[in-house]
Amino acid sequence: MTQFGQDSLKTRRKLKVGSKTYDYYSLKAAEKAGIGDISRLPFSLKVLLENLLRYEDGRTVTVKDVEALGKWTKRRRSTREISYRPARVLMQDFTGVPAVVDLAAMRNAMVELGGDPKKINPLAPVDLVIDHSVMVDHFGDQKAFKQNVAREYERNGERYEFLRWGQDAFDNFRVVPPGTGICHQVNLEYLAQTVWTRKDKTAKGNVQVAFPDTLVGTDSHTTMVNGLAVLGWGVGGIEAEAAMLGQPVSMLIPEVVGFKLTGKLREGMTATDLVLTITQMLREKGVVGKFVEFYGPGLNQLSLADRATVSNMAPEYGATCGFFPIDAETIAYLKATARKPAQIALVEAYAKAQGMWRGPRTPDPIFTDTLELDMSSVEPSLAGPRRPQDRVALSNVAKEFREELHKGFGKKGEDDKRVAVAGETYEIGHGDVLIAAITSCTNTSNPGVLIAAGLLARNAIARGLKTKPWVKTSLAPGSQVVTEYLKQAGLQTHLNKLGFNLVGYG
Incomplete structure (x- = not known):
């Protein structure tokens, strides 16, 4: 018999996509069964709601659990504990x-x-x-x-x-x-x-x-995949083993903070600048133990790779996840990454059938709380000297470095101090960059950032610039896809000349 629940609310329906027919647990049918108005429930909570419908067995998941999520928008929070089973x-x-x-x-x-x-x-x-x-x-x-x-x-x-x-x-x-x-x-x-x-x-x-x-x-x-509308987050080894063996993850129905994005990034700004700004804002807000869901017209200006960069840093801004809903950009990315046409058609049909599709006329969800950012205000940024949320504007780097050198490290009066390196003909001092690594899952997943690095290398070589002898350079991208597009764009050669040869993937 079925490996899923008993479906007390009778929500199991058929969905025909092309020549294939699938069963699914309908959120609209659940709404008609009286669980509450879910038309403006956050998209991330609709994913949890479907999970409860599918596994409702009267024991680990009850109809009252389903109803608690269905009525979430009334109080915009809940104290109910649920059993969630990731796929x-x-x-x-x-x-x-x-x-x-x-x-x-x-x-x-x-x-x-x-x-x-x-x-x-x-x-x-x-x-x-x-x-x-x-x-x-x-x-x-x-x-x-x-x-x-x-x-x-x-x-x-x-x-x-x-x-x-x-x-x-x-x-x-x-x-x-x-x-x-x-x-x-x-x-x-x-x-x-x-x-x-x-x-x-x-x-x-x-x-x-x-x-x-x-x-x-x-x-x-693990939160990075929320950029593709896949709800996921990091857990400890014991919790992962439990999920692996079919046991549910016990969790409170979370609060959801809506983050409205408007405008578009100015030329030269990257998704890394954006996510450092978002991280700073959300740290100040306080989102530990909460879902963050992005919405607003600004989403239309973000590529899937940019969304993944923003979702990736959910641990840094303290949230359980940073979720983006399914929309036309999701479909475009699935096509670009060679997912099967039947799978892509299923994603679009399923999302529209379930009210999980974000379109131009989709009303904004109801959230526990909201923030807003005009992306045109984002400026070039560096992660803080100790924590990513301590964002430093590029225009203030010199000033803030001196302050950190004097107060943070107690090196006042040593701004110009240089030290000879044994066996070498050069000196190093405070502020010299010793390691230049193009890596991390946050940055190397984003073609815009990697292409920018390649173009910078090309322009540096054209101006006769060279890597300093004390700098350890490396390129460790997130996947072999990065290697291929850097080669095809003719940019890997320029990176190699500056010492940014491929050293591994990781």
């Missing part, structure tokens, strides 16, 4: 290996009890991306990537063999090998589907059930 789990190699070890231990225990060890498997799909083991031992030349990957296998060969065994041994478990990309960008470009499907056994036979793609991940920046 899948994302892991990286540092935090994911212990979970696989536990599965292996369960199989050993099953053997000792005389049972079949093959019955021990993840119940939810699990993807483990090996990306946190990269170390930049070699840099500044064309051989750096191959040398670093070879060294990585030497250091971590035993772990990688174990993970390879896990992929072969367990159902619902895939491993993305080293040298492929950062887990969050691989998730965004390849793993995420926005609308997930699963086979369900019914009295009339097997059917495909469609529902929102959701996940938990063993990394705080």
Whole structure:
């Protein structure tokens, strides 16, 4: 019988998309069944509501849980605790290996009890991306990537063999090998589907059930995928294991802070400047334990990559997630990243059927609280010296560096101090950049930022500029897609000349 709930509210419906027909749990049917007016419920909470409808079994999820979410807009908050079941789990190699070890231990225990060890498997799909083991031992030349990957296998060969065994041994478990990309960008470009499907056994036979793609991940920046309208956030290893084994995540129905974006970024401003500004604003507001959902006409001016950059830094601004709804830009990105046409058609049809589609006439959701930012006011920014939310405007960097040097580090009077480097012909001093790394899941997922880096390198070379000998340079992008478009744009050659050769993915 069905692996989902008992559907007390009778919300299961059919959705025909092209030549395929899917079952789904209708939010509109739930509204008609009397759970409340959900027309202006935040999109992120509609995802939670569908999850409760699908798993309503009278025990872990009750009709009263569903009704509590349905009536959320009346008080714009709730004290009710719910059981939420994400569709899948994302892991990286540092935090994911212990979970696989536990599965292996369960199989050993099953053997000792005389049972079949093959019955021990993840119940939810699990993807483990090996990306946190990269170390930049070699840099500044064309051989750096191959040398670093070879060294990585030497250091971590035993772990990688174990993970390879896990992929072969367990159902619902895939491993993305080293040298492929950062887990969050691989998730965004390849793993995420926005609308997930699963086979369900019914009295009339097997059917495909469609529902929102959701996940938990063993990394705080799992939130990046919310830019693709996939609800997800980082959890601890034990919570991820529980989700992997089909157990629900217990959580309070969250407050949702709406962040209205208007205007558009001025020429030369990047998504990194935008997210540092947003982070500063949300830190001042206080959004710990809350969902943040972005809305407003400014969304039309943001590419999917820009949205992913903003969602990525939810841990820095303190929210559980920073969610963007499904709209035309979501569909454009799915097409650009070669998702199957049938999948793209399903995403659009499902979102429109469920009231999860953001269009030009979609009314603004009702939120617990709101903020607003005119993106034309964003200026070039740097992350603070200790915390990202301590944003520093580029125009104030020199002034604030001196203040930090004097007060923060107690180096007053040493502004011009230089120190000779043993065995070298140069000196270094306070404020010199020693490491210039083009990396991180926040920046290297964004083509606009990476192309800008390549153009800057091209222009620097044209003006005869060279990298200082004391600077360690490296390029570790989020995925192989970045490498391809930098090569095709003819920009990787310029980056190489300044020492920003590929050193790895991670």
